[in-house]
Amino acid sequence: MDQSFWSDPEVIRLSEKFVCARLSTYEDAKEGELLKKLYRGRNGELENTVFVMLAPDGKTRLSRSGRTPQMAFGGSVGWESTILALELHAIAQKYPGKENPSGLPPLPVSKDLRRSLNVAACDRQLLVLADRVSESTMVELRQLAWEAPFRGRLGWSSTDNKEEVQAIGLPVEGPAIYICKPGEFGLKATSLKKLSANASTKEIKAALSVALQSARPAQKNYRRHVSRGQRLNKSWETEIKVSDPHIPPRRRE
Template identity: 25%
Template sequence: MFSQKEFIEASRAFVCVRLESYENEKHQKMVRSFLNGRFENTAFCLLSPDGESRLSGTGRSPSQGLRRGRGAGQRGVIEAMEHVAAGFRARASKQGAVVQDFHSFRQALNVASGDQRLLLFVVAPGGEREELRLRLRPLMSDTEIVGRFHVDFAEEHPDARWREAVKGEAGRAGFFVIRANAFGQTGTVVEEVPLTSGLGELESVLLKANASFARTEKRKVYSDHVAKGRRAGIYFENEMAYGEERDADGVIDHRRGRDAGPAGGERRRPPAGRRGAPRGERRPGAPPSRRPGGRD
């Protein structure tokens, strides 16, 4: 749904926030607040401009959060979003939208690979970054650019060794257009533009690079991609514990199996049984189970 043109157009009336649930504890707590204490890799909710009051229900997806069953389809979700948006008047133009920034370059490269977009990586002295963020706002909000790139600003501590992950010339500072490899572990600098360049020049470079990228990037088939990654031993180390937590006990669920990480840490155990007890385990005080036609 998120990649559909109609949904994207409806989302323009909102400030869209993508929580970094495996990189930030505060964000993960917010996901839990939307899922009654559980933690899973997706959650959805519409919030008022204060960022706190809920304008919809919550759930794993827009259709769940907006209480639109499968029968309503995408059109029902879009109509619900448009109805909510109609109750608010924008106080600023879309051209003033805040420019994206990740927690680290390695995360930005990984997400760019997963979303199959080019990454615009901005490397500048600390004193110049805020001015660059403001200067890039109209460009990254332009209809020809928005949604086609990810953007990240280099920080001293987490990104000190970013050049080790990329091929191609990479100067000390500049706008670097980077193409991530299939698994987001490394990348290649395809274009480099000086920080002093005008927005028109940067836009031209971005559009040219994206046109080439679109012609040569093969769409990933999720199941095949995951299988190849497992065979190659690919693993991305998150800042937060990897996996989901479906019984709301505050601890990530683990199990042995095909989703295991390199050290045997797994994503989650099977879904909980009745009242949150794992299947096959009795709740304290519960009567012993009986096998059909037999005794305890």
């Protein structure tokens, strides 16, 4: 999905009135099947990006389906985010939701650590990894993940499997919280800060703030990035076959 839509401040503000589900396309067979029911390309197959607005029942469509918000709502070049913001505002007025919803949202993680790291790399974000930590620490991280200074600015993951940690290049030691910088291709990570698994909320908060202030998102040119990955023999194995005709066969690896 084009990040320009979701980096617009007004779109970010209005999106907080919605449950935003980011499904996995080719990284989860069940989610891929759901997306295929919502939108198929001209060849009848699942394409790499899908966008649709659904009512609270999770079934009724409030917009057309397409690859992007622009396909659903239209908008001339330069005005796409404005149109999306207006549509979000109109829908939010019809479905205002609860004033004070109870409960704490879950930690916004991907299916596993491998995928969480790759998503963080694609989004050019740091990754916070909870490695074999206690439930009480997980509650602290859930609270921090949804606080204004950190909400939407970090990738998150948790694991109880030390082999997952080793696979992305981090040291296999005792339980800990890592603030990681994803590698260029989202296959390995570098630890910027390691915190005790029993670190206080104040300590975690301070470490996250410092990391965000000092980190600079890497600039990526898609074509150069893909070309360099091919030269270095870097590849990514998806859970289901990539069927998007817009992705050349050589780039589906």
